[in-house]
Amino acid sequence: MDPLINKRIKQVLKGDQSAYADIVSLYQQSLHQVCYRMLGNKEEAEDAAQEAFIKAYIHLHTYDQKRKFSTWLYRIATNLCIDRIRKKKPDYYLDAEVPGTEGLDMYSQLAVDELLPEEELERMELQERIQYEISRLPDKYRAVIILKYIEELPLQEISDILDIPLGTVKTRVHRGREALRKQLGDL
Amino acid sequence: MKQCPEHVVEYMHEYLDGDISQQHEKELRTHLKSCDTCKEHMNELTNVVAFIKSAAAISVPAGFTTNVMHRIPMKPRALKGVQRFLRRHPMLVAAVVFLILMSATLFSSFNNSQQFSVTKAPGLIVEGETVTVPVGETIKSDLVVENGNLVVEGNVEGDVTVVNGKYMASTANVTGNVEEINESFEWLWYSIKNGVKKLFSTAD
Numbered sequence: 200m201d202p203l204i205n206k207r208i209k210q211v212l213k214g215d216q217s218a219y220a221d222i223v224s225l226y227q228q229s230l231h232q233v234c235y236r237m238l239g240n241k242e243e244a245e246d247a248a249q250e251a252f253i254k255a256y257i258h259l260h261t262y263d264q265k266r267k268f269s270t271w272l273y274r275i276a277t278n279l280c281i282d283r284i285r286k287k288k289p290d291y292y293l294d295a296e297v298p299g300t301e302g303l304d305m306y307s308q309l310a311v312d313e314l315l316p317e318e319e320l321e322r323m324e325l326q327e328r329i330q331y332e333i334s335r336l337p338d339k340y341r342a343v344i345i346l347k348y349i350e351e352l353p354l355q356e357i358s359d360i361l362d363i364p365l366g367t368v369k370t371r372v373h374r375g376r377e378a379l380r381k382q383l384g385d386l
Numbered sequence: 387m388k389q390c391p392e393h394v395v396e397y398m399h400e401y402l403d404g405d406i407s408q409q410h411e412k413e414l415r416t417h418l419k420s421c422d423t424c425k426e427h428m429n430e431l432t433n434v435v436a437f438i439k440s441a442a443a444i445s446v447p448a449g450f451t452t453n454v455m456h457r458i459p460m461k462p463r464a465l466k467g468v469q470r471f472l473r474r475h476p477m478l479v480a481a482v483v484f485l486i487l488m489s490a491t492l493f494s495s496f497n498n499s500q501q502f503s504v505t506k507a508p509g510l511i512v513e514g515e516t517v518t519v520p521v522g523e524t525i526k527s528d529l530v531v532e533n534g535n536l537v538v539e540g541n542v543e544g545d546v547t548v549v550n551g552k553y554m555a556s557t558a559n560v561t562g563n564v565e566e567i568n569e570s571f572e573w574l575w576y577s578i579k580n581g582v583k584k585l586f587s588t589a590d
């Protein structure tokens with residue numbers, strides 16, 4: 200429990216809106232990162248992360264102060280991203296045939312099984328390639344892999360964030376790793 | 387590869403999760419020493435982890451916090467919940483208040499009005515507590531029968547409502563809605579609907 204955060208939350212609940220800015224500053228990096236990795240698009244990630252903070256603000260009175268605040272925030276953000284991914288899915292297929300040369304943003308448009316030609320993969324920079332491979336993961340695995348390896352959260356916390364049993368988290372991490380292994384082949 | 391025990395891959399993942407037992411770890415190590423396929427598998431998994439972990443931190447767009455603060459709804463907490471609700475839904479609140487006031491009188495009126503009554507309209511035949519619209523007759527208005535039955539053999543150009551009674555029709559021709567109300571709350575609902583309709587039509 201972070202005493203500063205709890206103090207700020209109490210201030211916000213009492214009507215001091217400006218106290219929320221400290222909360223946003225403290226968690227913006229993590230939340231934005233998760234949204235970016237989930238959605239694979241900078242504009243969308245910014246919008247989603249903002250929306251997550253606004254949602255958290257509106258529902259702040261429902262937050263249980265005995266639990267970890269970051270867990271609660273991560274949950275709002277991941278749910279929001281998964282929602283957006285699912286809503287977007289049909290469009291994926293519509294946009295899939297557009298030849299992509301506009302960099303990162305296009306990977307989020309790809310259908311899950313859509314593959315880029317080998318030579319294009321090789322031209323890709325490491326950071327680009329990482330996001331590309333993450334975007335190819337089914338959203339179930341994507342969330343756990345991001346939380347585990349990019350946010351470096353313990354499995355138990357991931358289980359709390361996604362509200363799924365620890366065993367399920369483990370299974371998804373395993374399958375996520377195997378999926379990435381197959382995607383990467385002999386990189 | 388065929389002779390590899392299936393649990394070896396499972397142990398690999400336990401190892402990567404850092405929650406492998408000593409026994410499993412020993413078994414895994416022994417197997418990897420003697421099996422190139424599994425050793426390769428393990429290497430690939432280790433590389434996958436290293437690959438994902440090498441993702442660089444993404445910098446937050448400039449002005450992020452300010453933008454969030456701008457998008458935040460104005461002081462929602464400053465208003466108490468009830469006040470906020472009243473401000474956001476004035477029409478709904480008006481309707482609810484209206485209904486509460488009405489219902490108090492409605493329940494009592496339902497219980498008190500056990501007597502038979504019927505909308506007056508020329509051409510109706512009333513026998514005891516049964517009202518009949520005879521064959522060939524056309525009633526050009528809404529018809530409400532309370533605590534009695536209605537038999538329609540002719541035509542009704544309007545809505546038909548039977549409260550605490552039975553609606554019977556064989557060759558009936560009713561242009562409006564037919565409604566049977568036999569419960570206190572249904573009667574209330576009926577009155578509310580009509581009340582609301584009136585409320586909104588007078589408001590217009």
Ligand SMILES: [Zn+2]
Pocket residue numbers: 387389390391394417421422423424425
């Ligand atoms: Zn083996």
